[in-house]
Amino acid sequence: MYLGSKDLTAFQSYLSVGLDMMLYGGASWIEIEPGRSWSIRSDAKIHLETNSLGQLNFVETSEVETIEERTAFGRPYEGAVLNALSAAFCLDVSFEGRRTLFQAKKGVRQVFEQSVCSQLEPTVTLSVVPDSSIFSATEISHRNLHSYFHRNACFFPGVTYRVIRGNAIQEYKSERGLVELFDSFAHPYHILHEPLHVKGSVEKLNLEAVFAFHHSPVSQIISFWKRDSVRLEMIPKGGTHLEGFLDAIQEFQFKHRLFKGSVGILVIEHPYTQFLGAVREEIGNSEFTSQVHELIAAGMEEWCEANPEEARLLKLFPRS
Secondary structure (H helix, E strand, O other), X not given: OOOOOOOHHHHHHHHHHHHHHHHHOOOOEXXXXXXXXXXXXXXXOOOOOEOOOOOEEOOOEOOOOOHHXXXXXXXXXXXXHHHHOEEEEEEEEEEOOEEEEEEEEOOEEEEEEEEEOOOOOOEEEEEEEEOOOOOOOOOOOHHHHHHHHHXXXXXXXXXXXXXXXXXXXXXXXXXXXXXXXXXXXXXXXXXXXXXXXXXXXXXOEEEEEEEEEEOOOOOEEEEEEEEOOOEEEEOOOOEHHHHHHHHHHHHHHHHHOOOOEEEEEEEEEOOXXXXXXXXXXXXXOOHHHHHHHHHHHHHHHHHXXXXXXXXXXXXXXXXX
């Protein structure tokens, strides 16, 4: 978890760790209820055990003893950091016939109980009170939460997100995923054809993109980086992955003499992503240029073959 400051941005990163923990646990629904104590609930499957020193995994220690522990709960240090940054921390987990209750103040354990429970469905309730001596801001706009959940619902299709305020519940869920997000992003543009939806992998790089040509000659592509299939970050300055994307677009334009701009969303995932700068503004893996180019170029040719009428209509536009 990168904070980098004590302001509102840091506080948002703090909250996002709790949400990511639920995704790591395979949650099909996640809800958040803001307040002095922030509550995050889900049906994540989280298995908590103590290590040989009596420390609770992922909450009191960043050490893991097996690969299964690492993959079950994401980056092992983040739960422990979340605990340490909280004036009050409570994790209540019911899973596989056992209930685990852990409470702490400023990272120091106050309560740890495990008992048998009859509940069949897994549930997790994480309640945190951010430490105001660490964070200069501990509240965010109502609209901020809704925007974050609406966006995440598109990046993680099938997961239901809910924002709860009193008796009001707002739910977000997307079945079309990135295509739905593209529809919102591209709304101000005059799209010329059915969007292309490209998914593919080469070596350890996973890619998904939705894009289309539009009436203006100016291109607008936003890119994101996924970590561990859960954490998502926008990459504002692009990088080598975006260079490969735009190279493939330009190659297609010259081949078909289609001099129109493009608009789209590009998401990549790679376990060894290299960033230029301290705040992850730009990706620098040199191999990404050719890998992304290969996937996007192949995807565009496949689209032309699968959509001959759309491809024919594109060729009717002026060639200048």
